[in-house]
Amino acid sequence: MQVVGLTNEQEVLVIDSARPFRINEYLVIDDPALSHPKGEVVETQSFNRFLDFNLEKGIVGPEVWRALQQSADYDISKHDVHVAKVRLLERVQVPIKPGTTVRLPAFEEVGGLLVKGSPDKSMILGVIHATDNLAPGMPPHLHNRARLLEDGQVRDQNGVPFLFDPRAMQQYPHIGIFGGSGSGKSFGLRVFLEELMKLRIPTLVLDPHFELTFSEIPQGCPTGYRDINFDERYKAFQVGQEVGVNFAHLTTRDLCRLLDASSTISEGMTNAVEALHKANDSYVSFSSRIDTLVAALEAGEKGAQGRMRDPGASGSEREVGTDQVRVLNEAKGIPLSSVKGIQWRLGRLFRAGLFTNDIKPIETALRNGQLAVVQGPIWMLNVFASYVVGTLYRQRRDYKDAQFRRETAPYFPPFVVVTDEAHNFAPKAFDAPAKSIIKEIAQEGRKYGAFLILATQRPTLLDETITAQLNTKCVFRTVRASDIATIKEETDLTQEEARRLPFLRSGDSFVSSAIFGRTVPVRIRMAKTSSPHTENPFDELGQQAESEADQFFEVVGPLLAKYGRVNDAQLIDLTRDLAKAGHSFTVDALRNRLEALVEAGLVEKQTFLGMSDYRLKT
Amino acid sequence: MADEWVQQLEHLNGRVRTLLLDDALGDKLHRRDTLRRAGEFLRLRRLAGPELNAVLGGGLLVGVDGSINTFGGQFPYYVDLLRALALPSSGEAVVVKALHCPIPPDDGADEDTALRNDNEIRQNKLAELEVQAAITAIDKFRPKVILMDGPLVRFDMRAKDSFFILCQNVIRDGIALLGCIENIESKVIGTVLSDEIPPGWRNRYDRDLLWDLLDYGEALAIRRPAKGWPRPGADPDRAVPICTWFMRASLDPTVVGLDMLAAQTDLAGRCVDYLFTLSPPDGRGIPIWLDLVDREVRLTDVELDAYAQLLDPQVRRVFRSKRDARFF
Numbered sequence: 030m031q032v033v034g035l036t037n038e039q040e041v042l043v044i045d046s047a048r049p050f051r052i053n054e055y056l057v058i059d060d061p062a063l064s065h066p067k068g069e070v071v072e073t074q075s076f077n078r079f080l081d082f083n084l085e086k087g088i089v090g091p092e093v094w095r096a097l098q099q100s101a102d103y104d105i106s107k108h109d110v111h112v113a114k115v116r117l118l119e120r121v122q123v124p125i126k127p128g129t130t131v132r133l134p135a136f137e138e139v140g141g142l143l144v145k146g147s148p149d150k151s152m153i154l155g156v157i158h159a160t161d162n163l164a165p166g167m168p169p170h171l172h173n174r175a176r177l178l179e180d181g182q183v184r185d186q187n188g189v190p191f192l193f194d195p196r197a198m199q200q201y202p203h204i205g206i207f208g209g210s211g212s213g214k215s216f217g218l219r220v221f222l223e224e225l226m227k228l229r230i231p232t233l234v235l236d237p238h239f240e241l242t243f244s245e246i247p248q249g250c251p252t253g254y255r256d257i258n259f260d261e262r263y264k265a266f267q268v269g270q271e272v273g274v275n276f277a278h279l280t281t282r283d284l285c286r287l288l289d290a291s292s293t294i295s296e297g298m299t300n301a302v303e304a305l306h307k308a309n310d311s312y313v314s315f316s317s318r319i320d321t322l323v324a325a326l327e328a329g330e331k332g333a334q335g336r337m338r339d340p341g342a343s344g345s346e347r348e349v350g351t352d353q354v355r356v357l358n359e360a361k362g363i364p365l366s367s368v369k370g371i372q373w374r375l376g377r378l379f380r381a382g383l384f385t386n387d388i389k390p391i392e393t394a395l396r397n398g399q400l401a402v403v404q405g406p407i408w409m410l411n412v413f414a415s416y417v418v419g420t421l422y423r424q425r426r427d428y429k430d431a432q433f434r435r436e437t438a439p440y441f442p443p444f445v446v447v448t449d450e451a452h453n454f455a456p457k458a459f460d461a462p463a464k465s466i467i468k469e470i471a472q473e474g475r476k477y478g479a480f481l482i483l484a485t486q487r488p489t490l491l492d493e494t495i496t497a498q499l500n501t502k503c504v505f506r507t508v509r510a511s512d513i514a515t516i517k518e519e520t521d522l523t524q525e526e527a528r529r530l531p532f533l534r535s536g537d538s539f540v541s542s543a544i545f546g547r548t549v550p551v552r553i554r555m556a557k558t559s560s561p562h563t564e565n566p567f568d569e570l571g572q573q574a575e576s577e578a579d580q581f582f583e584v585v586g587p588l589l590a591k592y593g594r595v596n597d598a599q600l601i602d603l604t605r606d607l608a609k610a611g612h613s614f615t616v617d618a619l620r621n622r623l624e625a626l627v628e629a630g631l632v633e634k635q636t637f638l639g640m641s642d643y644r645l646k647t
Numbered sequence: 648m649a650d651e652w653v654q655q656l657e658h659l660n661g662r663v664r665t666l667l668l669d670d671a672l673g674d675k676l677h678r679r680d681t682l683r684r685a686g687e688f689l690r691l692r693r694l695a696g697p698e699l700n701a702v703l704g705g706g707l708l709v710g711v712d713g714s715i716n717t718f719g720g721q722f723p724y725y726v727d728l729l730r731a732l733a734l735p736s737s738g739e740a741v742v743v744k745a746l747h748c749p750i751p752p753d754d755g756a757d758e759d760t761a762l763r764n765d766n767e768i769r770q771n772k773l774a775e776l777e778v779q780a781a782i783t784a785i786d787k788f789r790p791k792v793i794l795m796d797g798p799l800v801r802f803d804m805r806a807k808d809s810f811f812i813l814c815q816n817v818i819r820d821g822i823a824l825l826g827c828i829e830n831i832e833s834k835v836i837g838t839v840l841s842d843e844i845p846p847g848w849r850n851r852y853d854r855d856l857l858w859d860l861l862d863y864g865e866a867l868a869i870r871r872p873a874k875g876w877p878r879p880g881a882d883p884d885r886a887v888p889i890c891t892w893f894m895r896a897s898l899d900p901t902v903v904g905l906d907m908l909a910a911q912t913d914l915a916g917r918c919v920d921y922l923f924t925l926s927p928p929d930g931r932g933i934p935i936w937l938d939l940v941d942r943e944v945r946l947t948d949v950e951l952d953a954y955a956q957l958l959d960p961q962v963r964r965v966f967r968s969k970r971d972a973r974f975f
Contacts, residue, residue: 079939089927092693093935096924100699101708101736101936 030131050113054159057134068115136166146194152224158550160188175554191551201500201543202475206484208505213536226262229398235448237407240560247559255557268405269382276312290412290462291374297367325353326365415462443478451483452490471498489515501542506533594644686869691923702921706791710940713777719966723749731776732944733784774805799826799906823915828904838873859900866894896926
């Protein structure tokens with residue numbers, strides 16, 4: 030291998046006739062004067078001067094080369110010349126001397142650039158591309174740390190593992206995971222979470238797809254690969270069932286935000302909530318106050334007073350009147366429409382079960398170093414996220430602030446917030462309930478030990494301030510031009526790498542990180558768990574139909590046996606017998622079911638003069 | 648159109664047509680009949696499988712070619728780097744090199760004669776190198792087939808003694824020696840037919856007589872050496888009669904010539920199917936191996952320049968051509 034052509038301080042062309050170069054491979058340029066600069070292959074080409082593309086001269090067909098190879102054992106490929114464009118990892122003072130020898134590095138020469146952290150304390154996310162040459166020289170503790178899934182086959186680690194030490198996040202906080210559907214982004218996120226669980230880092234996961242559970246074992250997972258019992262390391266909660274909002278803990282601002290998330294609220298409604306919500310209000314006390322006010326406003330002040338003083342009314346009715354008058358006094362000038370708006374929104378949240386529980390289970394999970402997965406429909410998750418993330422962050426902040434002031438406060442651990450579809454939680458250009466708290470953590474979280482991992486397929490739609498704070502970005506295949514433009518802007522991906530983005534294989538990614546100071550191409554490792562939704566819905570349809578047919582046959586089989594044969598006229602009798610057995614069918618429906626059994630080969634059908642005749646197949 | 652060339656070129660169209668094309672030499676059937684008196688039409692086969700393996704039988708194919716690379720300007724201010732290459736299908740090639748520079752020029756002779764003589768000298772030198780390369784290759788590789796670039800008669804004329812040794816050696820070792828002629832400048836058919844030659848065919852080049860006559864994959868095997876052996880003035884004891892076959896190995900209607908020793912028509916004749924197999928249908932109709940050798944034997948500009956740098960600057964200036972200093 031040697032340097033050829035026009036060189037500069039940053040880029041050189043290298044040729045080799047022995048073996049083709051591989052993209053992202055590391056090479057050492059053996060110039061002692063420049064202390065052996067290292068470079069990465071960013072573009073590769075191969076050329077054979079006997080297989081030139083020249084339409085005018087004609088092309089020598091493969092049969093001629095084959096004949097030459099067969100008869101004289103002459104292989105034309107020995108004239109192959111391989112060319113690589115190599116970008117130096119660090120600029121040098123003067124252009125590289127053409128003709129300089131180039132070689133593959135030993136692990137020690139580039140190990141420091143590739144491996145930052147120890148595998149036991151780091152997240153092992155995958156394997157760095159084109160590092161298989163370096164693997165033999167790796168220290169033993171870096172071997173066999175990850176497996177890869179390629180073309181459906183499980184493969185052993187074939188290169189340097191990519192380690193991400195979460196402690197580096199104190200300096201370079203937050204991670205973004207970008208990639209289109211099918212790019213391997215969801216698997217990537219899963220691997221991140223598995224590694225967080227491995228390190229027992231308290232983590233809150235917002236899971237709008239109900240897919241981030243960790244009990245299923247992926248198909249073909251080799252024995253021994255799943256070295257952790259993830260069941261003990263995560264807890265899944267559904268908003269409205271296991272977890273919810275403790276109404277009594279809500280501040281007025283939180284309440285406004287929740288109502289707003291339910292459906293956008295007007296300024297009038299905000300004023301109304303501020304006037305009506307009291308500290309320590311429970312859901313019951315607040316909602317009954319709203320209901321009372323609605324009734325009072327509908328009755329009018331006079332009506333309420335009249336009721337209060339009505340001598341003919343019962344004591345409790347008079348009490349209602351008294352309440353209405355009091356509430357009216359408290360809420361002077363609030364229009365009925367605003368109060369009704371609040372009433373409706375509050376009702377929606379209540380019916381969704383949001384107020385029936387609290388977030389204690391989540392707090393407990395985090396305190397235990399577990400991963401708390403919160404699942405729910407996206408609108409609800411958005412509402413809940415603003416509350417739960419805000420609450421947890423406040424606890425952590427209070428603890429740290431107290432520590433700074435040398436006061437005591439209840440301990441709350443540092444934690445990571447992870448979400449898929451992050452552009453829904455923190456969208457660019459418009460507001461969402463959780464946006465402000467996510468933004469706050471993005472900007473200030475690191476000093477309190479709160480970190481974000483945000484995954485999205487639309488980085489362009491993610492709030493820019495937040496995107497800018499993501500110090501590590503893991504980019505999977507991206508096809509949309511606007512997203513590629515955003516990624517180019519927000520990462521140190523080179524032109525060549527950006528050009529490759531639409532063509533990355535599923536599971537291949539570029540990790541652009543301030544920690545590494547450059548982009549590292551990584552094949553994400555095989556996950557040790559899998560999504561619960563791996564069954565194809567269309568397979569499910571077929572299976573469902575089959576099991577229904579089986580069940581029906583179990584019922585109708587004995588009856589057919591009894592009848593011997595059933596003709597069209599007897600179908601009505603059969604429906605009667607079936608009804609007795611608790612299965613009601615119309616004649617048409619019964620006929621359809623029998624036809625399905627004929628198709629399945631369980632029942633025989635004969636047709637004579639337009640009359641059909643069904644009997645059990647013998 | 649006022650352009651004189653237009654008129655003259657149109658006129659040329661007609662002249663060439665009546666002389667060479669449009670059945671000027673008789674229609675195809677007639678031509679084939681006449682040619683059957685000179686040789687035998689063969690149908691060539693693309694070899695495959697065991698037949699293909701059997702040609703070399705594990706032995707080697709050697710291609711021989713030479714090149715003259717010149718730097719400098721007008722006669723006599725140039726330097727020729729002559730090189731002959733015998734490239735085996737496996738193993739290190741045999742390279743034979745020589746240098747030629749006409750300084751000082753022949754006294755006595757006038758400029759034109761001197762230039763002509765000098766060209767003869769360098770061509771003779773090159774032929775000698777090629778034959779030497781072939782002889783060395785025989786010793787080194789014991790190949791089954793040696794393929795020379797150009798007609799064998801060229802070596803017989805320009806490097807007589809060495810060529811005689813080469814012929815003796817190939818006959819001794821049972822090596823098929825063939826010369827492959829891309830641009831046929833011979834009149835073999837005329838001399839073979841001699842008295843039976845139809846009027847109008849006399850003095851016609853083989854390539855004109857055979858133009859578009861052979862089908863793709865067809866050959867004309869002429870087993871008699873052309874008349875005139877031994878050539879006038881040559882030692883009759885050291886005569887090496889040569890036969891020329893023609894084949895059309897590509898879709899191009901021009902044929903190529905295959906020279907072989909008259910003593911080897913059986914041995915070398917058996918190789919013709921193989922050479923056809925090695926010729927790309929879309930190419931020039933010569934075996935690909937000669938293309939490879941041709942490519943290998945030429946010096947690149949960079950190499951030539953590197954050699955030129957070995958001359959002292961003052962000496963180099965002697966050879967510098969004004970042409971090289973042109974702006975465009």
